Amino acid sequence: ACFRVKRYEVSNVTKDPIIDDGWAYFVAERPYKEFLATHNNQDEMSTCTGLSAIDHANTKFSKGYALTGVGAIVCSHEIIMRNGVGDLQKGERYCNMDYIYTSALKHRPDVNKLTCYDIVCQWTKHIHEHVAKLPSALQITLADLQELLWAIGKLHWHSHKAAGHSRYSLNYIPGAGRVDGEYIERDWWVTQPITSSTKLMGPRGHHSSLNDTWAYANWRKVVGLATHLAKQYKMARIEYREQLDDHSAFTNGFDSHLIKTWLEELDEWEKNPADEKDPYLAHRADPTxxxxxxxxxxxxxxxxxxxxxxxxxxxxxxxxxxxxxxxxxxxxxxxxx
Incomplete structure (x- = not known):
């Protein structure tokens, strides 16, 4: 979420109706607001000791603002997704993100998904209950939820407590690739030049201006994607050879039976990270x-x-x-x- 993309209580949708409502990146206004109206008293406090700041998300100063920020969903190439943006009224509440996330997801049901979110360890605890309360058009089946992978971006991962969080590290999730999971943080820069203007606009100008900005940003990324991927591919080939040599040299320094035992423990943990002993977590403190x-x-x-x-x-x-x-x-x- 970005709390710089605010909007004062200027006008309303009756006086200033949103022309491109639900046509681009923002979710459709009316069903979104109707859903949020049923979650007025939703308070979600963090139980993760590394996220004490989240505990106060619902109490941030919001007087005079029609919205305090926006939440957004982007793909791994940092493309803002269709119907993947929604206004935030009282901080980054789960109900907002549930709606925005499933709105974006419904357009790509056939793609394998690894979802990165700063507070995914908290958000997914009651994801099944949250999905059941969504409008029928946005509900995800239990089978689809079980196939989803969850992760925390590498920058934010270190803000969490270590216990129980290796399962959310992009370094340890098979198939995640060498990504940092902080795509959305880089996407907010494109909105910075216009936030001082959009916060004074009515609903129509606010949505249209941001939709246009994101459309242009997405177009630039698509045009430059081939060059970017070619550069990344060349770099990956070089890095792969270097990492393979280093891994082989490191592995040769250990007993083969010990390595086999470690790999078996790792395989069991990857199948069931919630219940198996975390192989990446030191279970005794190292001496100082x-x-x-x-x-x-x-x-x-x-x-x-x-x-x-x-x-x-x-x-x-x-x-x-x-x-x-x-x-x-x-x-x-x-x-x-």
């Missing part, structure tokens, strides 16, 4: 630098007391290594200032 240093100092002192070792210099091996690491860190900071 101070803990390692303390352990080595204890071993050093024990060896000296047992007369098993003596030092020819004023500095011990542990202190020497620690000083070296400090110098290395200072050099790194100096070179990156």
């Amino acid at each position: 630098e101070i803990e390692i240093q303390g352990s080595l100092l204890e071993e050093e002192e024990a060896a000296m007391m047992n007369c098993k070792t003596t030092f020819k210099h004023d500095i011990s091996p542990v202190d020497f290594v620690t000083a070296g690491l400090d110098i290395e860190e200072q050099q790194y900071i100096f070179h990156n200032v």
